Amino acid sequence: MVILLPAIYPELCVSGDAGIILVGGYNIVFLTVLLADCYGRITLERLRLAVFDCDGTLVDSQHSIVHAMEVAFDFHGFDAPNPSAVRRIIGLPLVKAIGILAPESDIADHPEVAETYKSTFRDMRASGDVHEPLFQGVRETISALVEGGWLLGIATGKAMRGLVATLEPYDLLECFVTRQTADIAQGKPHPEMLNRAMADTGTDADLTVMIGDTTYDMEMARNAGTKSVGVTWGYHLPDELDAAGAHIVINEFGALPDALESLTEGKT
Known part of the structure; x- marks a missing residue:
């Protein structure tokens, strides 16, 4: 049997002889192209x-993340975070990360700082200043x-x-x-x-x-x-x-x- 996709789409139906996939609500031509680009054929095993x-x-996104965080902190009047500290929180939920970087700040301000960080990053990306x-x-x-x-x-x-x-x-x-x-x-x-x-x-x-x-x-x-x-x-x-x-x-x-x-x- 040939399968082009595991069950990440709803109403998946596989024909073992033809290797045809029918997916409710999805265009089968698009689906086949989407998977063939990277997956080709996947045999039926675990x-x-x-x-x-x-x-x-x-x-490697560290420099862009550090800069956006510095801008956000400055906008809200926080002390600039240490770049090495910013690198260490990469991967955490954003509001939690801000709390770690600014432990003495009012926790109620952290969501606003997070929004400023996100808008700063979007602006950087739009202007071609994000390097990843x-x-x-x-x-x-x-x-x-x-x-x-x-x-x-x-x-x-x-x-x-x-x-x-x-x-x-x-x-x-x-x-x-x-x-x-x-x-x-x-x-x-x-x-x-x-x-x-x-x-x-x-x-x-x-x-x-x-x-x-x-x-x-x-x-x-x-x-x-x-x-x-x-x-x-x-x-x-x-x-x-x-x-x-x-x-x-x-x-x-x-x-x-x-x-x-x-x-x-x-x-x-």
């Missing part, structure tokens, strides 16, 4: 899901994982609008069949984003792996009962990732396929 963090894992380069090896590794039969997902502290704006210029968005963002699910380290990703794709926790650069990613994986891979090119230290429960920590993107295979070997 599905494996690799869920990626975005900031600090796929893209891909880390080395991202494209090649994603291609290798897709060819190896992995489903790919995203679990990020970004809002959906921000995620789309980040990945669309690289033509990578369609490679991720489940996209979990902070505006539709509870933020890290709560397990909701991973739980939703597994529900979307019909995958089990023992064949799901979270890949991220922060302790929040590792803690979310632990809370959801999945495996986790920590990456050292982001914003938290390798020892911190180990302590937070990372099953494997890697130093380069190209090491990811082997790491994922070792965590799921013999389970499909």
Whole structure:
């Protein structure tokens, strides 16, 4: 049997002989093109899901995030946050992150600071001042994982609008069949984003792996009962990732396929 998509769309019906998918409410031509771009054909086995963090894992967005946070803090009369402190909160829900950066401030002000941060970031993006380069090896590794039969997902502290704006210029968005963002699910380290990703794709926790650069990613994986891979090119230290429960920590993107295979070997 050939399947182009796991059960992330409603009313899924698969014809085993023809490999035809009928999906209520969706255009079948669009659906086929959407998946063929990154997935081609996926054989009917237990599905494996690799869920990626975005900031600090796929893209290096630290400088843009730090600048937008500095602007927001200044607008509200807060002391400028330390850049290293800003890097450490990347991935957390925004209001929670602001509370960590400004512990002496009035908690009632934090949502307004968050809105200023978001509007600042939108203005920066509109003027071409947001820089979020891909880390080395991202494209090649994603291609290798897709060819190896992995489903790919995203679990990020970004809002959906921000995620789309980040990945669309690289033509990578369609490679991720489940996209979990902070505006539709509870933020890290709560397990909701991973739980939703597994529900979307019909995958089990023992064949799901979270890949991220922060302790929040590792803690979310632990809370959801999945495996986790920590990456050292982001914003938290390798020892911190180990302590937070990372099953494997890697130093380069190209090491990811082997790491994922070792965590799921013999389970499909």
